[in-house]
Amino acid sequence: MSDNPKPVNAKGILLVNLGSPDSPSVADVRRYLGQFLMDKHVIDAPYVIRKLIVGGFILPFRPKRSAHAYKSIWRDEGSPLIVISRLVRGLLSQLLDMPVELAMRYGSPSIEDGLRALTSQAQELDAIRVIPLYPHYAMSTIQSTVVEVEETARRLQLRPCLEFVEPYYDDPHYINALAESARGHLERGYDHLLVSYHGLPVRHLKKSDPTGNHCMASGDCCQTPSPAHEKCYRHQVLRTTELFVSKLGIPADRYTVSFQSRLGKDAWMKPFTVDVALRLAESGVKKLLVICPAFVSDCLETLEEIGSGVRDQFLSAGGDEFDVIPCMNDHPLWIDALLRYATESPGDSGKDG
Secondary structure: OOOOOOOOOOEEEEEEEEEEOOOOOHHHHHHHHHHHHOOOOOOOOOHHHHHHHHHHHHOOOHHHHHHHHHHHHOEOOEOHHHHHHHHHHHHHHHHOOOOEEEEEEEEOOOHHHHHHHHHHHOOOOOEEEEEEOOOOOOHHHHHHHHHHHHHHHHHOOOOOEEEEOOOOOOOHHHHHHHHHHHHHHHHOOOOEEEEEEEOOEHHHHHHHOOOOOOOOOOOOOOOOOOHHHHHOHHHHHHHHHHHHHHHHOOOHHHEEEEEEOOOOOOOEOOOEHHHHHHHHHHOOOOEEEEEOOOOOOOOHHHHHHHHHHHHHHHHHOOOOEEEEOOOOOOOHHHHHHHHHHHHOOHHHOOEEO
16 A cells, blocks of 8 residues: 555455456357457567467467367356356455455456446445455566556546555465465375466566566576566465465475466476476376466366366376366455455555556
8 A cells, every 4th residue: 555545434345357258159269368368468569460469370270279178167157267256256245344346357247347336336435446366466467457457447537546456475364275275185195296377478577577687587586585576477476385385394395386378489487387297297206286376266277278188198198196276266264365455455565556
């Protein structure tokens, strides 16, 4: 928060997740991917080049493959990410004496839908606190969300002050919820734990570096203190991992950090999850356990990409058992963490928009 925030008499909460197609049909998946990939924070190229890449090389082919993947995880109620996010919103709403709404950065309900719903419930809101459902900073998630919320609020001429909850990757309540949601799976036994995060192009790390000369400049840049860490996805996921394994007493030789979901041929964060899984199987690991701390709700990346794709490759390479720890979803400690973020800021810090 700013040093001298205005007195707040009424507040609304907006939870923002990434989003999902409206259905697993090819048409809906194409529409969703078009919105997602045309975001300049996702494919950070000039508009004309971005349009050429998305319209000429991705949308003619990828929607059909992605639609098949979505169909494999789709629930009767809809997309798992949307269903879980709505459940979380309902649980949090029961604990707060203020309106709580849900929005998706891409797809429905949109950020405009969420802001309109909040202001229609309480016309005299002094502030809207935005809680991005991404623990770690990235220009393609948090920066994109902040920009979209601010631009939409201006276009709608909304009066409430905007408050954005800072990344909570090292907040004790997030770490505790993450650890306790995983504890039971770990106690059932495993040979190795793969801590898999959504990957980013290396150029995104460098572009987000406010110092302009720290990120990826040395082999230990993430361990060397720097203001760059406030917006360094790599530092933040490594810090989450460090706190997580420390809390659960997982020794260094029993876990590996990796990155999934790369797109295109540019340089992406390494090592790649599928490569690590194959290497572990070939080295004799028989029982592999995977957790995906960058996601707070199970989605295509956790359920299909990891739970099906990487699983099949690990088992084909000689592994015997493969299990994915579910995301925190509606775990009581995660709901408690969100309750705190709705009324406080992680680490007693935040950002006013």
